[in-house]
Amino acid sequence: MTNPAKPKSSKPDAFVMDANRLDALIGALASSGHAVMGPRVADGAVILGPVAGAADLPLGVTDRQEPGRYRLKTVKKDPAYFDFAVGPHTWKKFLFPPREKLWSAERAAKGFAVREDGIDAARRDKLAFVGVRACELAAIAAQDRVLTGGEYRSETYALRREQTFIVAVNCRTSAATCFCASMNTGPGVGAGHDLALTELGGGKDHRFLVEVGSTRGEKVLMALNAKPAKPKDVAAARAAVAQAAKGQRKMPKSAPTVLAGATDSPRWADIAQRCLNCASCTQVCPTCFCNTVTDTTTLDGSGAERWRHWDSCFTLDFSYIHGGAIRGDGAHRYRQWMTHKLSHWFEQFGTSGCVGCGRCITWCPVGIDITLEARGFVKDAKGKRKG
Ligand code: SF4
Ligand code: SF4
Numbered sequence: 001m002t003n004p005a006k007p008k009s010s011k012p013d014a015f016v017m018d019a020n021r022l023d024a025l026i027g028a029l030a031s032s033g034h035a036v037m038g039p040r041v042a043d044g045a046v047i048l049g050p051v052a053g054a055a056d057l058p059l060g061v062t063d064r065q066e067p068g069r070y071r072l073k074t075v076k077k078d079p080a081y082f083d084f085a086v087g088p089h090t091w092k093k094f095l096f097p098p099r100e101k102l103w104s105a106e107r108a109a110k111g112f113a114v115r116e117d118g119i120d121a122a123r124r125d126k127l128a129f130v131g132v133r134a135c136e137l138a139a140i141a142a143q144d145r146v147l148t149g150g151e152y153r154s155e156t157y158a159l160r161r162e163q164t165f166i167v168a169v170n171c172r173t174s175a176a177t178c179f180c181a182s183m184n185t186g187p188g189v190g191a192g193h194d195l196a197l198t199e200l201g202g203g204k205d206h207r208f209l210v211e212v213g214s215t216r217g218e219k220v221l222m223a224l225n226a227k228p229a230k231p232k233d234v235a236a237a238r239a240a241v242a243q244a245a246k247g248q249r250k251m252p253k254s255a256p257t258v259l260a261g262a263t264d265s266p267r268w269a270d271i272a273q274r275c276l277n278c279a280s281c282t283q284v285c286p287t288c289f290c291n292t293v294t295d296t297t298t299l300d301g302s303g304a305e306r307w308r309h310w311d312s313c314f315t316l317d318f319s320y321i322h323g324g325a326i327r328g329d330g331a332h333r334y335r336q337w338m339t340h341k342l343s344h345w346f347e348q349f350g351t352s353g354c355v356g357c358g359r360c361i362t363w364c365p366v367g368i369d370i371t372l373e374a375r376g377f378v379k380d381a382k383g384k385r386k387g
Contacts, residue, residue: 078202
């Protein structure tokens, strides 16, 4: 599933808009019936939630991220709207909510009256996302494949996804935990957006390069009186994005093949010594989709509900089948998570399950770094070949 691409035309695809028109863009999305979601500061982090206007966005806020650590900082000179990297929330919380009532039933005169609560709620959810990064677009595309591209389709996800308008943002800075460049998912926006912004200049010269990605994006932009971009604006935007890729940490290219052959590596036990099995990495990951379903009934038998909620391969119950849990210890659970993300996803979904957003590194309470662990496996494999 992708956003409807813009057909080729002779009209320009890149425009320039004053930064103070951001308010008008959010207003236009709201007045066309969208619930607009974007970044905002709460509880010491940039989180994702409803935004009523540009004043809700984290102007002049940047972040410092490293394994197991996250702090915000304020920038006074030439404050920008989007000079921070991804925070703990992901857009999946809107498209694939952490808890969702799928259906409910109430005893009626004859049998039960059944309500499709999940489908009804998804139909009402006409969302617009402002500030989606390149790695997050890749994560949404990965979830599209998992949740709508096969036998086990989520109709609630598909309905929300179909209606969602996406304003992407090209990154001008990376956090120390980002590695999207080595995953070919960022920091520049590729596809899957309706509009893509790149922040330019600052102070009195604060502007956005706005690139059109779909016909509905073009329609919204035309109402904002943006001017066609000059080649120097496009060049400045491209240079800023190229700068963001510099100095990022890297995922080794051979990680998928090396991990596929590392089933019996003693490294899994070493990682398990440090891993708390808290599942934080899976909850912040934009591609993780493991979920479970619970049914409840009232004590008097007059009603029942079915809920779907996020689960994690780090919980003991997740792999429980008749006779016990398949992955009984932490080493097996971490192995499942890492090899699935970086290796077996390719066989299952034709893509990587990791987009290099770095969230699992920042939000791991003990600072386990998936790139560093992958490098360890690659080093072992090279050692074996030499020996
Ligand atoms: S595995 Fe980690 S770096 Fe990769 S997409 Fe998930 S949270 Fe981001
Ligand atoms: S790797 Fe880190 S975040 Fe993930 S389960 Fe282990 S301790 Fe928790």
